[in-house]
Amino acid sequence: MIGDKGVLITDPANSYRAQSLKMEISKLTKLPVTHIILSHEHYDHVGGTEVFPKAKIYAQSNTKSVFKLDVSGQAPKNIDQYFDDDYSIFMGKIEVDLHHYAAGDGVGTAIVHLPKESVVYSADMYASDEIINKRWISDSNFLGNRLILNKMVELKPKYAITTHSESIESYCQIWCMSHLFRRRSVDLLSPRFHL
Numbered sequence: 001m002i003g004d005k006g007v008l009i010t011d012p013a014n015s016y017r018a019q020s021l022k023m024e025i026s027k028l029t030k031l032p033v034t035h036i037i038l039s040h041e042h043y044d045h046v047g048g049t050e051v052f053p054k055a056k057i058y059a060q061s062n063t064k065s066v067f068k069l070d071v072s073g074q075a076p077k078n079i080d081q082y083f084d085d086d087y088s089i090f091m092g093k094i095e096v097d098l099h100h101y102a103a104g105d106g107v108g109t110a111i112v113h114l115p116k117e118s119v120v121y122s123a124d125m126y127a128s129d130e131i132i133n134k135r136w137i138s139d140s141n142f143l144g145n146r147l148i149l150n151k152m153v154e155l156k157p158k159y160a161i162t163t164h165s166e167s168i169e170s171y172c173q174i175w176c177m178s179h180l181f182r183r184r185s186v187d188l189l190s191p192r193f194h195l
């Protein structure tokens, strides 16, 4: 997202991906990357921040305890701004809202919402054609994912951007994902749960 004075990105992933992202951004603007939002603490999202030395790094507070472990050696050495539930950043006239509704995929799940542009970004909770990918299942909280997806539906986004997958283009589709989650959760959890 290109603001007046800098660029905001999410999840640079790793040094290699961050370098190619930097190159792509340089085709669009001369402005530096000034803001990096980490969607959650998983190793495949949080590396490569060193490629953008001018950037302030934002993460949800629950990531702190996991970053300390830094199993893959990729976690950022320093987070400039932790937030708990809600946080807003202004990139000139563009408002970027960060929300933590629950632990979803990982514990420090952050949703990025551009209210005026009607865009919502979340990571690793659904793909364009499936609710969950086997790779994610080991650290996903189904009830949290369901709650987050429903919250995202309430935002009525025109565009929903996800990870490891193509984006989907209407909140109706997120609703479908959320509905599938419900059925899946009921299958996996006790039928006493009325979701």
Ligand SMILES: [Zn+2]
Pocket: 040, 042, 105, 106, 123, 124, 136
């Ligand atoms: Zn993940």
